[in-house]
Amino acid sequence: MNTPSLSLAERIIKGRWIGKSLLALLLVGTLIYIASKAIQSPQLFFQQLINGLQLGFVYALIALGYTMVYGIVKLINFAHGDVFMVGAFVSYFAVSRLKLHVWLAALFPQAPTALVLVVGTLTVMILSMVVCAVMAVTIERIAYKPLRNAPRISALITAIGVSFFLEYFGALPFVFTANYISYERPFEVVTWYIKDGIHLLVAGAKAPEGAITFSNILIIIVVVSLLLMAGLQFIVQRTKLGKAMRAVSYDKPTARLMGIKVDTIISSTFAIGAALAGAAGILYAVAYPQVSFIMGILPGLKAFVAAVLGGIGSIPGALVGALILGQVETMSSGYISTPMRDAIVFSVLILVLLVRPTGIFGEPEREKA
Numbered sequence: 001m002n003t004p005s006l007s008l009a010e011r012i013i014k015g016r017w018i019g020k021s022l023l024a025l026l027l028v029g030t031l032i033y034i035a036s037k038a039i040q041s042p043q044l045f046f047q048q049l050i051n052g053l054q055l056g057f058v059y060a061l062i063a064l065g066y067t068m069v070y071g072i073v074k075l076i077n078f079a080h081g082d083v084f085m086v087g088a089f090v091s092y093f094a095v096s097r098l099k100l101h102v103w104l105a106a107l108f109p110q111a112p113t114a115l116v117l118v119v120g121t122l123t124v125m126i127l128s129m130v131v132c133a134v135m136a137v138t139i140e141r142i143a144y145k146p147l148r149n150a151p152r153i154s155a156l157i158t159a160i161g162v163s164f165f166l167e168y169f170g171a172l173p174f175v176f177t178a179n180y181i182s183y184e185r186p187f188e189v190v191t192w193y194i195k196d197g198i199h200l201l202v203a204g205a206k207a208p209e210g211a212i213t214f215s216n217i218l219i220i221i222v223v224v225s226l227l228l229m230a231g232l233q234f235i236v237q238r239t240k241l242g243k244a245m246r247a248v249s250y251d252k253p254t255a256r257l258m259g260i261k262v263d264t265i266i267s268s269t270f271a272i273g274a275a276l277a278g279a280a281g282i283l284y285a286v287a288y289p290q291v292s293f294i295m296g297i298l299p300g301l302k303a304f305v306a307a308v309l310g311g312i313g314s315i316p317g318a319l320v321g322a323l324i325l326g327q328v329e330t331m332s333s334g335y336i337s338t339p340m341r342d343a344i345v346f347s348v349l350i351l352v353l354l355v356r357p358t359g360i361f362g363e364p365e366r367e368k369a
Contacts, residue, residue: 026351037335043210048334049327054218054287056326057225061280062303063310063318064232065273071249071313072269074152075144078159081300082166083136083274087128087281088291089176092183094124101186117187124186125224128282129275136274137267145263170293183289191215221283228279229319232272236315245269249313298342302329305349311362320360 038045062084069077094100101120104111143162147155170176191201195211207213236242247255248265256262284299285291302325310321328348332341352359 034331034335043212044334046212048330050212050214050218052327052330053323054221054326055329056323057221058280058284058287059299059303059306059325060319060322061225061228061276061283062299063307063322064229064315065277066304066307067310067312067315067318068245068269068273070307072245072266073144073148073155075155076159076304077144077270077273078156078300078304079139079162079166080273080277081296081303082163082170083132083296084277084281084284084300084303085170085291085293085296086135086166087132087278088183088285088295089170089281090128090131090278091124091186091282091285092181092291094127095186096184100124100127121186125279125282128278130278132274132278132281133271136270140267140270145266167293167297176291176293178293180290180292183285183291185286185289187216189215189217217287221287224279224283228276229315232276233315235272241265241268302342302345305345308359309349309352311359314359314361317359317361 034045062080065080065083066077069075069080099106101124102116103123104119105113105116139162143158144155147158171178191207191213192198192215193201193207193211193213195208201207201213234242236245244255244260244265245268247258247260248262252262255265280299281296284295303322306322306325307318308321309324310317310319312318325345325348329341329345332338332344336344356362
């Protein structure tokens, strides 16, 4: 029996030609516009490029938590952004109240200042990561585990409820308070500028006109993020835990029959993702020194966008999606409109999904035999 041939309009829609054409036109137009502006002001272009790199690596750490949890239990954990918020607040209290960033100097007054700051900052970061990991495991056991066999919508609604609970519990006066709080950095900011070479910028001085500036905060964010991602990649690819994670992700019942403790693996996945979010929380607070109980909403949503953009469930995709998103956000702020940058970020997601619903590195779910 012959099937009726499709009309031109139907073929266009089925082939997603409209979406691809719109995306291509938008990309070409945007690139031409940014290129023309970059020629007029190379300094602004490269400055925004650096700013986008800094923001993108922070988003990447958060996005990895989304993509890991989704890869294992197919859950969009919308409470993940609030775990990031808790990590920032833990570091705030550790630095401002407990002075943990200088504990080595208290024990060894003769210790070099650089060593004191490095050890102290690492201590604060590890504390934030541990607290976030413990909290995520607790949330998983109480809120998500009982719904593991329930429809996905039930777990999704629960995740949204957990998110609201963490935010408004944090707003209580005896917890984090509802105020915006200035964040005390655990180290001094050192800034350099690039113009006829790289030069140290004296504290309080203004960079020469046309110079590109960057600070030790950028270096710390990039280095720490790359180290954590390399550690995650090692765990996933080279350890028994990572092999078990991949097995559970592919087929839970079969993994259970093979002796893998599925519940333990799921809890471990939540813990690792939350630890990365805790590290992102302190890095974000150091870069943008202000904390509040709602600070996790937008970064959390944007990191989710980054995970979907790269292909949710794909670890390399989360990194690539986050770096793209960081550049889109900063370039939008620099060349289009700061108030519109969030709308542009989410618009990019919509356009990409029109062309490739699984994201850049994502693959359609395979049916198990």
